[in-house]
Amino acid sequence: MDKVTYTPAEFAAVFGKERTWAYRQLYAGKxxxxxxxxxxxxxxxxxxxxxxGAERYNGAPSHTKRVAKKKAQKKTxxxxxxxxxxxxxxxxxxxxxxxxxxxRSEDVHTLSLPKSLHPDDPANARRSAxxxxxxxxxxxxxxxxxxx
Numbered sequence: 001m002d003k004v005t006y007t008p009a010e011f012a013a014v015f016g017k018e019r020t021w022a023y024r025q026l027y028a029g030k031x032x033x034x035x036x037x038x039x040x041x042x043x044x045x046x047x048x049x050x051x052x053g054a055e056r057y058n059g060a061p062s063h064t065k066r067v068a069k070k071k072a073q074k075k076t077x078x079x080x081x082x083x084x085x086x087x088x089x090x091x092x093x094x095x096x097x098x099x100x101x102x103x104r105s106e107d108v109h110t111l112s113l114p115k116s117l118h119p120d121d122p123a124n125a126r127r128s129a130x131x132x133x134x135x136x137x138x139x140x141x142x143x144x145x146x147x148x
Contacts (some may be wrong), residue, residue, distance in 0.1 A: 005034065005041035014047060 006014065008022035011031075015021070025031040026040070031050070034041045 002044055005043055006047065008033075008040055008042065011042045011047065015050075 003010070008026065009019040012019050012022035022031075022042070026033050026042075031042060031046045033046075034043060
């Protein structure tokens with residue numbers, strides 16, 4: 001004779017699972033329970049309901065079918081920003097990077113820096129030498145003030 005009600009541990013044992021599985025089924029609302037004086041009891045009708053609703057196991061689909069299905073489900077970006085981004089990436093692949101574009105339009109051996117920042121500019125060289133000298137002098141003054 002079958003039991004009329006099961007505790008969560010007995011209910012899980014019927015299905016060959018752990019007790020926590022039974023509580024997960026209760027909390028998810030898949031199984032209804034009776035509580036009386038702090039005890040949780042699961043009616044036999046709930047066990048029958050789960051057993052009658054079970055489907056036959058046909059095995060897992062093959063790996064190649066799953067991979068093909070995932071690839072088929074992949075969608076292209078739908079937002080405007082994503083569309084602009086993919087268009088920019090396609091354009092970049094087709095034409096090259098912005099650095100390559102500027103090198104194509106100008107002489108390859110010249111830098112595309114402004115004249116004031118060009119390393120061969122004599123005024124720029126004098127300016128950077130002057131800044132190094134000022135930093136050196138200020139560091140010497142700081143050392144003398146500290147008593148080093």
